[in-house]
Amino acid sequence: MPALQATDLSKLYGSGEAAVHALRGVTVAFEAGRFHAIMGASGSGKSTLLHCLAGLDRPTGGTVRISDTALDTLNDEKLTLLRRDHVGFVFQKFNLLPVLTARENIVLPLTIAGRRPDPEWFDRVVAAVGLADRLDHRPAELSGGQQQRVAVARALMTRPWVVFADEPTGNLDSRSGAEVLGLLRDAVAQLGQTVVMVTHDLHAAAHCDRVVFLQDGRYAAELESPAPDDIVAMLARLDAAVPAGR
């Protein structure tokens, strides 16, 4: 069974003349323990797909399953709990709480749930992201790369079913970006984590086991463990097929 499955997913924003079909019947599965990227031209629906997959937004039609839970069967409260307990997030802008230390940010999902961190897991995750000597610093006292490493540790803390990353390298220099991608890669290889990442970054996508391409709100193609050149060629092919005037 895949870790994550979207079936005939559609998303319509607005109505009438102003309606935008952000997703038009996307069916795609994401296997457990792999690092997946979602790519496509600007406006092709990547963020909308990620938000619907992660239960941050409700699709207009179709279904999303995370593990064996169909998200459309959950009310808003249950969906919030599922996100808190079983989904990890890494955002472009880090989204750390400025008044909390790195340690407090990392364990925040557990604190909110009234759970204590497993000390062994905490130490393992903190060691993996290389933050052991920064735990008492607040986000403003950390570099962008360090802040994103805190965000990755926070995403892994609950041992989620899936980690979703939305342009996780978008605000980082290339070296920090490569470090964060290496961490996500290690989370897949060493911890068996399932990761789904939206990215525009060829080198980020080239870290992935599989890249799914969207075009105009539809699933368009995919590549297994592509090299950057393969990705460039695919994006060029898809862009060329976009109807004029879009």
Ligand SMILES: Nc1ncnc2c1ncn2[C@@H]1O[C@H](COP(=O)(O)OP(=O)(O)OP(=O)(O)O)[C@@H](O)[C@H]1O
């Ligand atoms: N809240 C919204 N209201 C109306 N239209 C929206 C909304 N969010 C997204 N859209 C539209 O839906 C389409 C898909 O947007 P989406 O952000 O998913 O694309 P994307 O591939 O992630 O783009 P980018 O790479 O530029 O971030 C676009 O045409 C966008 O303008």
